[in-house]
Amino acid sequence: MSLLELKHIYKIYGELHALDDVSLKVEKGEWVSIMGPSGSGKSTMMNIIGCMDKPSKGEVLLDGVDIAKESAKNLTAIRRDKIGLIFQQFHLVNYLTAVENVMLAQYYHSLPDEKEALEALDRVGLADRANHLPSQLSGGEQQRVCVARALINYPEIILADEPTGNLDEANEEIVVDLFHKLHDEGTTLIVVTHDPEVAEVAQRTLVLRNGRLHKEIVNQNFTGKIHFEDMESFRKEEKGNA
Amino acid sequence: MKKSQMYMRMIFASLMRRRSRMLVALLSIAIGATILSGLVTVYYDVPRQMGAQFRNYGAxxxxxxxxxxxxxxxxxxxxxxxxxxxxxxxxxxxxxxxxxxxxxxxxxxxxxxxxxxxxxxxxxxxxxxxxxxxxxxxxxxxxxxxxxxxxxxxxxxxxxxxxxxxxxxxxxxxxxxxxxxxxxxxxxxxxxxxxxxxxxxxxxxxxxxxxxxxxxxxxxxxxxxxxxxxxxxxxxxVKRVTASETTVLSKLQALVLLVTVVVLALTMICVATTMTAVVTERRKEIGLRKAIGASDKSIIGEFLGESMMLGGIGGILGAALGFVFAQQVSVHVFGSSIRFQWLLVPVTILVSIVVTGLSSLLPIRSATEVDPALVLKGE
Incomplete structure (x- = not known):
């Protein structure tokens, strides 16, 4: 059984089909990128997988449970227990320190454990910045706190929405390296991005266009940062479209 | 760490690290509590004050x-x-x-x-x-x-x-x-x-x-x-004296009571407006908390805890400043000093907590209805 399975998903706003009969499967421990231009349905799909929205039609099976039929209260619980979220804008609570931001996720999940939160910050290389407020951290550091917060409760899936969208190249590399580490540890990663360089390091890239699954690119030789043929062709295609 | 410890840590962090924001809310609560406490002090001291004044009219x-x-x-x-x-x-x-x-x-x-x-x-x-x-x-x-x-x-x-x-x-x-x-x-x-x-x-x-x-x-x-x-x-x-004293006193007390009730209502509106502003500017934070798994009940508890803590601090300030206010009123209106009503300290703090809590409840409840996906996208 796949960890996540979307079966004929539609999301319809009036006349607009934000998602139009999308089906996909994500296996446990897999690293999948979702790409596509603006308005392609990436964010809608992210919200549905992240239990922050429900499809108009179709099934979303997470660990065998159809989350499309769950109540808002249950979706909150599923989000808390099974999903780690990473945002483009980091979204840290500005009056809590780095370690307190990580503990916040523990607080809602089970019990806050400062030692464990510090270890999570250590994993992302921020042990020495634990007691800094977000305003005292750089963008890259804030994103790493966000990663530590996402992984603190050992979620089934880490769902990252444009995780490098606000980062410079050096920090982008640090975050992508972190994803490699997480993947090596067996974490399932779904990364929504419009950056081919971030997408191409995943095992599989799903390309959305006009709410439909346009293309699926499998990195046959996935070992790390590989520029594979399909991605190169995708880039050319994107350039052509632009 | 216990959940309650983290809860208090978050509340104190919010109050202490968002001082400039919280001061505005605290000021509004403290002013309300001051006026209320002052008026209630005057209300209870009016008979004594007026009694002394009435004694100028004889036995x-x-x-x-x-x-x-x-x-x-x-x-x-x-x-x-x-x-x-x-x-x-x-x-x-x-x-x-x-x-x-x-x-x-x-x-x-x-x-x-x-x-x-x-x-x-x-x-x-x-x-x-x-x-x-x-x-x-x-x-x-x-x-x-x-x-x-x-x-x-x-x-x-x-x-x-x-x-x-x-x-x-x-x-x-x-x-x-x-x-x-x-x-x-x-x-x-x-x-x-x-x-x-x-x-x-x-x-x-x-x-x-x-x-x-x-x-x-x-x-x-x-x-x-x-x-x-x-x-x-x-x-x-001396019925002529006592009856007229009673009439004047009851009218004066009714007037002070009416003013107190009006001020209480205005204070609630003022605190509710301030708390609405405070909560609204934290919609994104509420959205984030929801996104990482906070239940509505939990968010209401945290924000209510914050506002009640503010209410408590405002109440302490109000009880102290209210006495100063009542003293000034008493000295300038009745020409004599006022007695400190110790019972009014816990009452002012309690009323301040309840008023702030109630005033905050509505904006907090409506804030929990935010859609985390929209808020986090900046919409």
Whole structure:
């Protein structure tokens, strides 16, 4: 059984089909990128997988449970227990320190454990910045706190929405390296991005266009940062479209 | 770490690290609490303050003998029933018919300090008597005999049933002042009880005027107590005075109460507006908390905890500043200082917490309805 399975998903706003009969499967421990231009349905799909929205039609099976039929209260619980979220804008609570931001996720999940939160910050290389407020951290550091917060409760899936969208190249590399580490540890990663360089390091890239699954690119030789043929062709295609 | 510890850590972090934001909310709560606490203090102190003011209009309790006159000792016993801080003054009076230049005049023996306290409206041209050997003369008497302050006056008295040819008792007294009251007092002369006794011999008191800073209900209780404690004395309320005092007081208290209720309503609106602003600017944070798994109940608990903590701090400030406010009102309006009402401290803090909590509940509840996906996308 796949960890996540979307079966004929539609999301319809009036006349607009934000998602139009999308089906996909994500296996446990897999690293999948979702790409596509603006308005392609990436964010809608992210919200549905992240239990922050429900499809108009179709099934979303997470660990065998159809989350499309769950109540808002249950979706909150599923989000808390099974999903780690990473945002483009980091979204840290500005009056809590780095370690307190990580503990916040523990607080809602089970019990806050400062030692464990510090270890999570250590994993992302921020042990020495634990007691800094977000305003005292750089963008890259804030994103790493966000990663530590996402992984603190050992979620089934880490769902990252444009995780490098606000980062410079050096920090982008640090975050992508972190994803490699997480993947090596067996974490399932779904990364929504419009950056081919971030997408191409995943095992599989799903390309959305006009709410439909346009293309699926499998990195046959996935070992790390590989520029594979399909991605190169995708880039050319994107350039052509632009 | 326990959840409660993290809960408190988050609340303190929010209050301490968002000081500038929180100060605005705190200011609004503290001002509301100050005005409320101040007005309630004034409300409860009005009877005392006004009671003192009313005492300028004279005695409100009259002691008379159950069966004719009564002794000074009985009077002292009767006066013990009053709370010390409520007894403004007591003036025992003994009236005797004496003569001035062979013309009959009523002489009133009294305690001058007591008379000054029970009849502060008496106007004296000259001075009040301060020792024995002095006398105050009513304006009409002074005009009849062309008397002036500073002159010596001889009073004479013929004892009843005295054998013929018995010489009159006399006493020479210094006139210290002419009494101008606009009432019957202008027909009397006033001297100390001791001088009257020297002139006329020992005798019972006729009446004792008592000025008490209490309302009619309490005065009735005192009157009954005197009747039980000292059977020789009967106490009567001066209904004209006590009834009008009660009417004015109840109207004044109703006015202060009305203002307090209006201020309470305005405070709630003001705090609710401030808390709405505070909560609204944290929609993104609420969205984030929801996104990472916070239930609505949990978010309401956290924000409510914050606002109630603010309410508590505002209440403490309000209780202290409210006393200063009430003191200023009291000094400028009534011309006297106010008593600190200790009970008002916990009450102000509690009311402040409840008002802030209730005012925050609505904006917090509506804030929990935010869609985390939209908020986090910046929409």
């Amino acid at each position: 409100n309790l009259i002691l008379t003998g159950t069966d004719g006159g009564f002794s000074l000792e009985d009077t002292e016993k009767a006066l013990k029933v009053f709370a010390k801080d409520e007894l403004v003054g007591a003036a025992p009076f003994r009236y005797e018919n004496i003569r001035i230049h062979e013309h009959p005049v009523v002489a009133a023996g009294t305690d001058m300090e007591g008379a000054k306290a029970t009849s502060p409206f008496w106007r004296v041209e000259g001075d009040w008597c301060s020792t024995d050997g002095q006398i105050m003369v009513g304006k009409n008497v002074a005009e009849s005999f062309r008397l002036k302050a500073g002159e010596m006056l001889t009073l004479s008295f013929t004892p009843e049933n005295a054998p013929k040819d018995t010489p009159d008792e006399t006493i020479d007294l210094e006139i210290t002042g002419i009494l101008d009251t606009g009432g019957s007092e202008e027909d009397y002369v006033y001297l100390s009880l001791h001088d009257l006794e020297t002139l006329t011999g020992a005798g019972d008191l006729d009446v004792c005027e008592v000025s008490v800073s209490a309302q009619s209900d309490q005065l009735k209780v005192y009157a009954d107590q005197i009747g039980v404690t000292v059977p020789a004395i009967s106490a009567h309320l």
